[in-house]
Amino acid sequence: MTTTIWWLRRDLRLTDNQTLHAALAPAEQVIPLFIIDPTLLASPYVGEKRLAFLWANLRQLDHELQARGSRLIVRIGSPLTVLTEFLAESGASAIYAEADFSPYARRRDEAIQQTLPLQLISSLSLRHPNEVLKSNGAPYTVFTPYSRAWQALPPPDSLLPAPSRIITPTHLASDPLPTEPTLSPHLPFPPGEAEAQRRLQTFIEISIDDYAEQRDLMAMAGTSQLSPYLRFGLISARHMMTLAYQARAQATTDEARRGAQTWLNELIWREFYLAILYHFPHVRTRSFQPHFDQIIWNNDATMFAAWCQGKTGYPVVDAAMRQLLQSGWMHNRARMIVASFLVKDLLIDWRWGERWFMQHLLDGDPAANNGGWQWTAGVGTDAAPYFRVFNPILQSQKFDPDGHYLRHWLPELAHVAAKFIHTPWQMDLAEQRRAACLIGMDYPQPIIDHALARQRVLAVYGAAKKSPSPPPLAQKARGDKRLPRPLGEGRGEGDKS
């Protein structure tokens, strides 16, 4: 009797699961095993919203497995220790897991492979980072040529169906999941792969045709809102890409074709940043472009707190930050706006914002989040040029013209007139009374003047660009030292994987 272990990490699904498929192929029995790694739990990149989402999905997956004659085993401990014991206990012949590309995950898996029969299957991204390389074998560092090369590869293979039956030994004990606050019912992300597939289907049927035009409007449901599900593999990247290709092929108008292509591009951005983290693991802690580690940040803790809590006085920033706090998700356009505001207006180290996002986003992923932050900060691969500074007022007017998004997340602005919704500080006292919103009382005065902030950041970035890079060692020490530790950063490495 051959038994194998399906070690789940971020592929919590039965449909189109190449790892499960590989684990089933040689075996009569498969043991689905999830390991809670205390190192990851202690990481400053982990927050309770994403953990609760994870636990909820593990429970859901357990139900799905039980319906197929199996169940999910959960164990707590260091993966190497747990797997070593578990192999002996179960008599399994091999372990199958989906390859992960964060530095921590790669170190962990390589160490385990030294002693245990661990097979890694690449399906986190449709293309493995080594599949998309320049003709000289070097990785791409600019998105557009990467994307071209990516799309020149053959379209995705057909999807694997969920197995109808999985046989699992019954005598194995499971640790209970740690108790974590459950997702409150109003969080708009119910767990489960069925929910993920439903959303994907709805998006393809209703929204993808207008995606190119609608995706930037923050008040609209113009995006797929699938990121939390993709983050934990409740749906495969291949599944999403397959439908994107289909939608593009079946589009009957230019606009619909453009919608499908634009959505596909977003998925390719994810592949790009996974590849960047794989090939350039130093971006986890430092700027891709070393001379930008010379920036003298202002790093004002009070300003940072105002940003975190959504109390900057700029409605579009505050609405977005409260959406994040309350729902565990933020519209992509809003992510760029608040990131630009933190880094360029407040002149706060992008890594502070990166960490806050990781702590609160259900979809928080080390590669995509890091890539996004370095892009906005202008310090990364193919980054926005440093002098590109978002104007929060113009962005607000452009992408939430009616202020629906602002009013929804900022109830204190509910009665502010349309004329002042993007700039409530411009209301005179009579207007403030009429709107039942006193600036400085009910809603903050802006914590910074954008025009001045813009001049400041241009000067500071310009100086960093000119100053010579120090040798790598000195540079690393300085960068680490400058990271704040008020939130209990225990160890140097903290990828959530």
Added chain:
DNA sequence: TGAAATGTTGGGGCG
């Protein structure tokens, strides 16, 4: 996947 500053053009008001 910007925005501000600066330059250019052309229509209309007006002496």
Added chain:
DNA sequence: ACGCCCCAACATTTC
């Protein structure tokens, strides 16, 4: 009719 000014509107350059 003409020149001058003003200033949108658009284009280009700069940060």
